């Protein structure tokens with residue numbers, strides 16, 4: 001049979017050109033939360049596509065580590081999720097190499113903190129293009145090759161609370177992500193479940209330059225008195241994609257350690 005082969009030293013099994021293990025595409029997986037999400041999927045024998053934009057070395061290194069450690073297939077793919085052409089190309093490459101996508105995690109995002117009056121139209125659009133247009137484009141082209149599965153969009157508690165004053169653009173984009181998720185859940189049911197995870201503060205590069213005093217004040221507002229380790233969010237994301245979460249759909253799951261804004 002054409003394309004039929006098995007790699008005995010590898011957990012991969014191709015039969016009649018179809019990959020047997022599940023395939024997860026995680027956007028922005030070179031660093032931070034996305035990296036942890038990719039690691040948890042790999043640990044659970046799911047093949048991972050590690051999308052990145054600038055962090056090529058980190059993405060390739062992660063793919064190599066996950067392949068060796070968990071005997072799955074991991075591929076680092078460069079794609080600016082705000083570019084329709086690049087998204088189309090990325091999905092085409094995945095289709096050629098993996099034939100399928102079972103899980104999509106729209107994780108990649110950027111922030112640019114400043115007071116509202118200092119933000120330009122260009123600043124605002126840049127955030128929207130990455131954080132809202134990006135998940136729209138990736139969901140659109142990925143869902144065309146998803147027969148059955150799960151999409152998780154990463155929003156933020158900023159979309160719900162607006163306790164932090166320097167991110168009008170980011171907060172609006174993350175509120176849009178919640179709405180986008182709900183609409184996708186409607187359109188892609190019953191074969192694809194779509195949920196949103198809204199984390200509170202996480203220890204990643206996105207928060208590493210926060211003023212120390214401000215961080216301390218924020219920690220006091222969290223019942224658990226600390227920012228999340230990315231793993232604590234990634235575990236929830238993974239759970240939502242499993243059969244154990246088969247009846248969770250069109251939901252927004254808040255993971256913020258108990259924040260009293």
Ligand SMILES: NC(=O)c1ccc[n+]([C@@H]2O[C@H](COP(=O)([O-])OP(=O)(O)OC[C@H]3O[C@@H](n4cnc5c(N)ncnc54)[C@H](OP(=O)(O)O)[C@@H]3O)[C@@H](O)[C@H]2O)c1
Nearest residue numbers: 028030031032033052053054055080081108109202204206
């Ligand atoms: N950190 C927090 O406190 C916090 C709180 C709530 C929600 N979140 C959300 O959690 C998610 C992950 O955040 P994080 O803290 O892990 O961020 P991070 O450490 O800054 O990492 C961002 C990731 O997104 C990628 N990325 C950025 N722009 C991209 C683009 N146009 N195309 C493709 N990839 C792109 C980056 O890739 P390169 O490095 O390759 O450019 C990187 O892998 C985001 O959706 C964020 O909004 C974070």
